[in-house]
Amino acid sequence: MKNTIKVERAKLNISQTELAEQVGVSKQTIHSIETSRFVPSTVLSLKIARFFKAKVEDIFELEEND
Amino acid sequence: MKGFQKLAKHNTKIAGLVILSVGVLVSIVYKIHPFVVIPKFNADKHLAACMWIMLLGMYLTAFSQEKVEDERVQTIRARALQMVMMLMSATFLAFSLTAITQDLGEFDVTLLIMFPLIYLAIYLAIFHMGLYFDFLWDYDDKKMSFLENLKKNKKPIIIFQAITWAILILILLLLS
Numbered sequence: 502m503k504n505t506i507k508v509e510r511a512k513l514n515i516s517q518t519e520l521a522e523q524v525g526v527s528k529q530t531i532h533s534i535e536t537s538r539f540v541p542s543t544v545l546s547l548k549i550a551r552f553f554k555a556k557v558e559d560i561f562e563l564e565e566n567d
Numbered sequence: 568m569k570g571f572q573k574l575a576k577h578n579t580k581i582a583g584l585v586i587l588s589v590g591v592l593v594s595i596v597y598k599i600h601p602f603v604v605i606p607k608f609n610a611d612k613h614l615a616a617c618m619w620i621m622l623l624g625m626y627l628t629a630f631s632q633e634k635v636e637d638e639r640v641q642t643i644r645a646r647a648l649q650m651v652m653m654l655m656s657a658t659f660l661a662f663s664l665t666a667i668t669q670d671l672g673e674f675d676v677t678l679l680i681m682f683p684l685i686y687l688a689i690y691l692a693i694f695h696m697g698l699y700f701d702f703l704w705d706y707d708d709k710k711m712s713f714l715e716n717l718k719k720n721k722k723p724i725i726i727f728q729a730i731t732w733a734i735l736i737l738i739l740l741l742l743s
Contacts (some may be wrong), residue, residue, distance in 0.1 A: 504631065514740070527633075527634075530638070
């Protein structure tokens with residue numbers, strides 16, 4: 502599953518640490534999600550989407566192999 | 568399963584690491600220069616007591632929360648526990664079969680300490696590898712073979728191997 506968190510962060514000019522604090526996870530978790538090493542739960546995905554004021558499907562997208 | 572996870576607070580992990588360090592130090596000192604604290608204990612029981620301090624430290628370290636205990640940490644913890652549980656069950660399966668078919672003789676007290684010590688060491692190695700070195704792990708299961716993945720990830724594999732072997736060698740040296 503790919504995502505546009507890095508792009509969204511760049512638009513708002515916020516760091517991984519700031520986003521992590523806002524959604525209640527560690528910086529490493531945000532890094533792992535951005536690099537597609539960790540697939541977040543529905544709750545965390547919704548929290549991230551809400552933070553960026555976007556829909557979940559605008560941030561996260563299924564890949565062909567998923 | 569909500570509320571099922573019962574872990575000690577993060578401060579306990581720091582206390583556990585201190586106790587573990589003390590246990591390692593005391594065990595090494597005892598191995599080099601045996602000392603007597605409780606006169607009615609024999610040498611085996613003294614070594615087992617030193618290793619028990621290590622075991623207590625490892626237990627507290629293993630089952631304490633991380634600074635930020637989020638879902639990624641819990642996933643890594645669950646995977647590490649699953650791997651160790653499989654390994655532990657397989658060992659006990661083999662061990663129990665040996666106990667049924669062979670006469671194992673007198674039971675050694677250090678065996679009771681050794682098993683949880685080794686499994687906790689393996690669990691801690693896998694868990695912390697996933698926690699702190701996962702970002703080094705550059706994998707692509709869908710496009711690359713297992714061997715290609717390993718070749719791409721020499722650094723984390725070397726670190727993981729070094730930590731695991733160091734812990735296992737220390738335990739074996741203490742038991743020798």
